Amino acid sequence: MTEISLVDPALVPEVAAGLEPRGYWQGVGERLLRDRVTLAVAAVLAVIILLAVFAPWVATHDPLQGSVLRRLKPVGTPGYFLGTDETGRDIWSRLVYGARLSLICGITPVLFATMIGGALGLIAGISGRFVNMAVMRVVDVFYAFPSVLLAIAICGVIGAGIGNTILSLSVVFTPPIVRITESLTTQVKNRDFVEAARASAAPLLSIIRHQIVPNVLGGMLVYATSLVSISIILSAGLSFLGLGVTPPNPEWGLMLNALRQAIFVNPIVAALPGVAIVITSLCFNLLSDGLRSAMDIKLPA
Amino acid sequence: MSTTDFLAAAPAAANDRGGAKQPLLIVRELKKYFSAKTRFLSLRADQVQAVDGVSFSIAKGSTLGVVGESGCGKSTTARLLLHLIEPDAGEIIFDGEAVGASDGISVRDLRLAAQMVFQDSYSSLNPRATIGDIIAFGPRAAKGVASRVATQRAENLLEQVGLRASLFARRYPHELSGGQRQRVNIARALALEPRLLILDEAVSALDKSVEAQILNLLSDLRDDLGLTYLFISHDLNVVRHVSDRVVVMYLGRIVEAGDVGEIFRRPLHPYTQALLRAMPSMDPDHRTSEPPLTGDPPNPINPPSGCRFRTRCVFAEAVCARVSPVLAAAKSAIGGSEDGNDPLRPSRFSSGGDRADREHQVACHMMVTGSGHSRAGAGAFGHD
Numbered sequence: 001m002t003e004i005s006l007v008d009p010a011l012v013p014e015v016a017a018g019l020e021p022r023g024y025w026q027g028v029g030e031r032l033l034r035d036r037v038t039l040a041v042a043a044v045l046a047v048i049i050l051l052a053v054f055a056p057w058v059a060t061h062d063p064l065q066g067s068v069l070r071r072l073k074p075v076g077t078p079g080y081f082l083g084t085d086e087t088g089r090d091i092w093s094r095l096v097y098g099a100r101l102s103l104i105c106g107i108t109p110v111l112f113a114t115m116i117g118g119a120l121g122l123i124a125g126i127s128g129r130f131v132n133m134a135v136m137r138v139v140d141v142f143y144a145f146p147s148v149l150l151a152i153a154i155c156g157v158i159g160a161g162i163g164n165t166i167l168s169l170s171v172v173f174t175p176p177i178v179r180i181t182e183s184l185t186t187q188v189k190n191r192d193f194v195e196a197a198r199a200s201a202a203p204l205l206s207i208i209r210h211q212i213v214p215n216v217l218g219g220m221l222v223y224a225t226s227l228v229s230i231s232i233i234l235s236a237g238l239s240f241l242g243l244g245v246t247p248p249n250p251e252w253g254l255m256l257n258a259l260r261q262a263i264f265v266n267p268i269v270a271a272l273p274g275v276a277i278v279i280t281s282l283c284f285n286l287l288s289d290g291l292r293s294a295m296d297i298k299l300p301a
Numbered sequence: 302m303s304t305t306d307f308l309a310a311a312p313a314a315a316n317d318r319g320g321a322k323q324p325l326l327i328v329r330e331l332k333k334y335f336s337a338k339t340r341f342l343s344l345r346a347d348q349v350q351a352v353d354g355v356s357f358s359i360a361k362g363s364t365l366g367v368v369g370e371s372g373c374g375k376s377t378t379a380r381l382l383l384h385l386i387e388p389d390a391g392e393i394i395f396d397g398e399a400v401g402a403s404d405g406i407s408v409r410d411l412r413l414a415a416q417m418v419f420q421d422s423y424s425s426l427n428p429r430a431t432i433g434d435i436i437a438f439g440p441r442a443a444k445g446v447a448s449r450v451a452t453q454r455a456e457n458l459l460e461q462v463g464l465r466a467s468l469f470a471r472r473y474p475h476e477l478s479g480g481q482r483q484r485v486n487i488a489r490a491l492a493l494e495p496r497l498l499i500l501d502e503a504v505s506a507l508d509k510s511v512e513a514q515i516l517n518l519l520s521d522l523r524d525d526l527g528l529t530y531l532f533i534s535h536d537l538n539v540v541r542h543v544s545d546r547v548v549v550m551y552l553g554r555i556v557e558a559g560d561v562g563e564i565f566r567r568p569l570h571p572y573t574q575a576l577l578r579a580m581p582s583m584d585p586d587h588r589t590s591e592p593p594l595t596g597d598p599p600n601p602i603n604p605p606s607g608c609r610f611r612t613r614c615v616f617a618e619a620v621c622a623r624v625s626p627v628l629a630a631a632k633s634a635i636g637g638s639e640d641g642n643d644p645l646r647p648s649r650f651s652s653g654g655d656r657a658d659r660e661h662q663v664a665c666h667m668m669v670t671g672s673g674h675s676r677a678g679a680g681a682f683g684h685d
Contacts, residue, residue, distance in 0.1 A: 024429055024473065048305075192425035192434075198437030199383050200493055201412035210438060214429040 038290025125185025
């Protein structure tokens with residue numbers, strides 16, 4: 001009937017000459033380097049982090065030393081170029097020191113949540129059935145509370161302080177990470193290449209490590225990066241409510257709260273901590289967007 | 302599976318344990334019912350009878366083609382064979398050794414000896430791994446082959462399937478074309494040095510010229526490596542081209558099995574006849590003018606009683622709804638003509654057995670004398 005003609009196997013590849021093979025992360029790096037927005041955002045974040053790290057050298061004054069004589073100076077005052085707060089402390093110095101606490105409160109809860117939630121989500125996704133049900137229903141319970149309310153409730157019970165803020169935010173961020181990881185794992189688990197790996201008699205652990213995790217990690221990282229900005233805002237909110245960092249420690253949310261009363265006296269100075277929060281969280285959001293497109297393997301490098 | 306594991310084996314092939322006459326794979330009464338989503342608060346779970354008592358065998362070095370519409374259980378059967386889906390019932394005997402039995406071979410050993418090539422060439426390759434790593438993964442993870450050795454072997458395999466290792470080993474799946482990816486899939490399957498290759502619609506997603514290349518590659522590999530193929534496809538032309546024996550499935554059951562020439566020349570089951578008539582004719586004088594089959598296959602959750610094909614069969618009678626026909630040898634005694642349009646009559650009925658992998662089997666009441674069907678026995682039986 002149908003005679004299939006003998007065609008020589010395609011020994012000549014269809015790949016354009018001069019295109020050198022590269023590693024996956026190398027490709028991601030190259031795409032990131034060509035994304036100007038993400039580069040700019042990364043630069044701003046780098047500056048903020050450097051300022052926080054080198055705060056003692058960058059700050060012009062002691063962030064805790066106030067003076068009744070120089071209260072609520074406007075922006076541009078000689079010696080206090082971003083003005084002073086309601087107790088006469090230098091805003092610039094407090095913003096720089098505050099970046100330390102705000103970044104710690106932004107990043108550490110997400111780190112903890114990613115580790116714990118990632119592990120739980122992976123386990124739930126891979127085992128399926130009852131384990132999956134158990135993990136995901138517990139997660140659903142946490143979902144019943146709005147995240148802000150949950151953080152406030154936890155902090156309200158265990159008390160204020162930076163350690164408790166980090167703890168409560170970790171608890172708040174774990175459920176969404178579990179959910180994302182579980183859904184990514186379930187998707188990847190059912191792809192043919194995992195089936196093929198199972199068919200090759202490979203042990204489960206090496207299938208998880210080499211086939212599943214690399215395909216889940218990207219999406220998880222992108223999502224976690226986007227959580228950092230929420231974490232910064234939430235921790236600022238907790239401080240604002242007096243549940244986070246305790247005064248007189250400089251922290252952006254706390255500063256915002258303290259300067260709230262001065263909004264009619266010196267509105268620009270009062271808004272500065274808010275501006276810092278907006279810029280930092282916006283940068284983390286944009287970075288997450290940039291990462292997502294850079295990690296999309298199907299886009300041309 | 303190195304030679305040393307099988308020092309006691311027959312001298313012909315180092316890993317051939319049962320001898321040339323022992324079929325490489327025997328499948329008996331394989332069953333898999335999936336429970337469908339239950340209605341809310343309902344205690345009774347509906348069951349999809351995906352594979353319902355499938356039996357066949359594959360002789361060493363031969364190719365068994367499995368054909369049937371989508372949803373007839375072809376792919377499920379393939380996955381059951383490798384225990385990628387756990388079978389509910391049934392027996393799988395690989396080269397004389399029952400899989401999972403205490404005196405047989407383990408599922409792990411079966412997977413090392415039987416590999417699978419999937420239909421979707423893209424989805425079956427890890428997008429985050431290089432081609433070289435994908436091929437080397439199996440030997441490295443399952444057999445503990447040293448990384449360097451496995452990589453070297455992966456490169457040899459790439460050359461063997463017609464891809465230049467220097468160009469492809471470090472590339473990623475998305476940088477390859479469909480045909481190239483399917484070559485990689487074949488190389489990956491060969492990496493564990495299997496004896497049986499299950500090709501689940503392996504060429505169905507490729508365009509015709511690439512399909513021909515891959516089929517030729519498979520045919521060369523079969524001869525060079527002494528492989529046995531289970532070739533699953535819905536494309537009758539391809540199955541006819543590659544198979545030695547063909548199994549026709551309908552709704553989880555085998556309706557007809559026989560040598561490729563027999564099936565295509567003398568299809569006995571009305572479903573097989575309909576399938577063959579659905580093949581586009583190359584001869585303008587023999588155009589297909591009427592639709593060979595109407596309607597969709599019935600819902601496998603509640604399959605028709607008796608013969609599952611009866612709802613679409615033009616010959617269906619009362620007996621077809623009552624009794625489920627058994628797959629049994631059918632021998633056409635009268636009419637020496639090789640023409641498929643000749644009236645055929647079943648005259649002998651044997652219970653299968655040793656010759657089961659040679660004979661023409663069919664599950665239809667019309668083929669069984671005294672079954673109660675008006676066309677059985679004395680009645681002449683033709684196409685229309």
